[in-house]
Amino acid sequence: MSDQQKNPNLEAEQDLKSEAQNEAVEDILEPEAEVLEAEPENDELAKALEEVAQYKEAALRAQADAQNIRRRAEQDVEKAHKFGLEKFAKSIVNVADNLERALASAPATGESDPVREGVELTLKDLLETLARFEVKPVDPHGEPFNPELHQAMTMVPNPDLEPNTVMDVVQKGYTLNGRLLRPAMVVVSSAA
Missing domain, CATH: 1.20.5 (Single alpha-helices involved in coiled-coils or other helix-helix interfaces)
Incomplete structure (x- = not known):
């Protein structure tokens, strides 16, 4: 097995x-x-x-x-x-310029002139209204020339001032909320 x-x-x-x-x-x-x-x-x-x-x-x-x-x-x-008023403000500042020119061209007399007083009050009210809406004038008389804020119309030799100083303001500039609305037109001093 x-x-x-x-x-x-x-x-x-x-x-x-x-x-x-x-x-x-x-x-x-x-x-x-x-x-x-x-x-x-x-x-x-x-x-x-x-x-x-x-x-x-x-x-x-x-x-x-x-x-x-x-x-x-x-x-x-x-x-x-903030800046929606820009076009409107540019137009209104021209009105302020015209009122200032009217006052400058009208002879100042010793007598009370109701038209002159009316124009002065209108200009004052207009400038206050512009200020409420943050439209502020730029009046650079005597300041150094700044091409960002000023537009030079001409340069005039002036030994009394330092070169590039604003001697005269032809037209005031304006800002809207701190941003330039219109540059100031100025006369700038140059070296003699």
């Missing part, structure tokens, strides 16, 4: 051992298989997290853009309110 026939228990024992070994190998390999299967899930999770981060970043950018647009719109409205 063969060894297998002699010992049927031995065969059963070997089968049990091989089954146990197979199970042990499967137990060892199973977690590796799960890890291998989990890696694609981790990749998917990583991709999803990256996508979420991109969406968050895009949302933050969109929110920042919206805030910037809102802020710019508020600034534009503020500037429109």
Whole structure:
């Protein structure tokens, strides 16, 4: 008889051992298989997290853009309110100039002149109204010439003044809320 026939228990024992070994190998390999299967899930999770981060970043950018647009719109409205009177103010300062010219050309007599008084009061009221709306005159007489605020009409040699000093103001300039509305037309001294 063969060894297998002699010992049927031995065969059963070997089968049990091989089954146990197979199970042990499967137990060892199973977690590796799960890890291998989990890696694609981790990749998917990583991709999803990256996508979420991109969406968050895009949302933050969109929110920042919206805030910037809102802020710019508020600034534009503020500037429109502040400088919306610019054309009107340019026209009105010409009226003030004409009233000043009228007063300068009318001879001052010792007697009370109702027309002159009326023009003086009108000019005073007009200048006060302009000041309420932040339209202020620029009268640079005796100041150094500033090309940002003044327009030189001519240069006259004058040894008494330093060069580039405003000697005379032909027409006053005006500012609106601190921004130049009209430059002052001036006569500037030059070196003798």
